[in-house]
Amino acid sequence: AQRVTQPEKLLSVFKGAPVELKCNYSYSGSPELFWYVQYSRQRLQLLLRHISRESIKGFTADLNKGETSFHLKKPFAQEEDSAMYYCALSGSTGFQKLVFGTGTRLLVSP
Amino acid sequence: EPEVTQTPSHQVTQMGQEVILRCVPISNHLYFYWYRQILGQKVEFLVSFYNNEISEKSEIFDDQFSVERPDGSNFTLKIRSTKLEDSAMYFCASSTRDRAIYNEQFFGPGTRLTVL
Numbered sequence: 001a002q003r004v005t006q007p008e009k010l011l012s013v014f015k016g017a018p019v020e021l022k023c024n025y026s027y028s029g030s031p032e033l034f035w036y037v038q039y040s041r042q043r044l045q046l047l048l049r050h051i052s053r054e055s056i057k058g059f060t061a062d063l064n065k066g067e068t069s070f071h072l073k074k075p076f077a078q079e080e081d082s083a084m085y086y087c088a089l090s091g092s093t094g095f096q097k098l099v100f101g102t103g104t105r106l107l108v109s110p
Numbered sequence: 111e112p113e114v115t116q117t118p119s120h121q122v123t124q125m126g127q128e129v130i131l132r133c134v135p136i137s138n139h140l141y142f143y144w145y146r147q148i149l150g151q152k153v154e155f156l157v158s159f160y161n162n163e164i165s166e167k168s169e170i171f172d173d174q175f176s177v178e179r180p181d182g183s184n185f186t187l188k189i190r191s192t193k194l195e196d197s198a199m200y201f202c203a204s205s206t207r208d209r210a211i212y213n214e215q216f217f218g219p220g221t222r223l224t225v226l
Contacts, residue, residue: 032213043113044153044201044217086153090213095141095205097155097166098215 002027004087006101013077014109021072021104023061023087031089033063033070034098038084047072047085057081077108112136114218116202122224123192131187131221133202142185143203143215144177146170153201159185192225199223 003026013019025031035047048056050063050070061072070087086103090096115134123129135142144156158165159177176188185204189196199222203215 034213036217043219046214046216049214095158095160095165096213097143097158097168098145098153098213099155100145100153102152 002031002089002099004089004099004101006085006087006104008104009102010105010107012107012109015079016076019072019074019077019081019106019108021085021087021106023070023072023101025068025070025087025089027068027089030092032092032096033061034088034090035059035061035070035072036086036088036100038086040083044086077106079108079110082106082108114202114204114216116200116218116221118221119219120222120224122226125194125225126191129189129192129223131189131200131202131223133185133187133218134183135185135202135204136206136216137183139204139206139216141165141205141207142177142179143205144187145201145203145217146198147201147220148195148198156187156200189223192223194225197223197225 005024033050036044037047038044059074063070084103084105087101088098090098117132142159145153147153155168157167157171174190178186199220201220202218205215
């Protein structure tokens with residue numbers, strides 16, 4: 001079964017604090033993992049994907065196949081990071097549906 | 111930068127009525143998707159569409175649902191006889207051939223469907 005689990009509905013931190021949004025997955029095979037972000041009143045947009053190994057807006061995520069995790073991290077949170085974050089997976093062969101987690105709302109307070 | 115657009119932004123309908131949700135994918139994209147998000151729940155896949163036919167559909171996408179690409183730009187989702195439980199935010203997404211390898215899907219802003 002394909003499943004993405006984000007255990008935290010809400011994560012509240014102060015500006016400058018480190019952030020880790022947890023994501024665990026279940027998939028038989030080699031999935032592709034993504035983080036999507038939705039800022040207030042905006043559309044879902046891709047933040048980063050494991051295959052590109054990029055750092056976007058200071059965020060990084062490492063795929064840990066042993067722990068089936070893809071946690072999103074940022075060393076110093078900014079107020080503009082406040083948003084809804086969704087972890088998602090798809091098959092690796094291209095043109096596959098996305099399976100989303102339930103999302104974590106990140107609130108960064110001044 | 112090109113974006114996926116959806117109309118209307120909010121649709122209110124009576125139970126049993128037909129609704130058509132419209133999407134204009136990014137112009138050079140070839141793969142199209144519909145997802146929905148019931149309030150407080152996760153974003154769920156409904157259907158994917160390529161080369162004028164359905165590629166994959168979920169269990170949610172039953173006989174009450176249909177999709178169509180009536181012309182070169184629009185991609186529609188029709189619900190024939192709406193139920194209360196169809197109330198949700200419906201998202202359209204599209205992707206190109208190249209980026210489909212990485213499944214980078216570009217999402218529209220969504221249509222909020224309210225069934226009374």
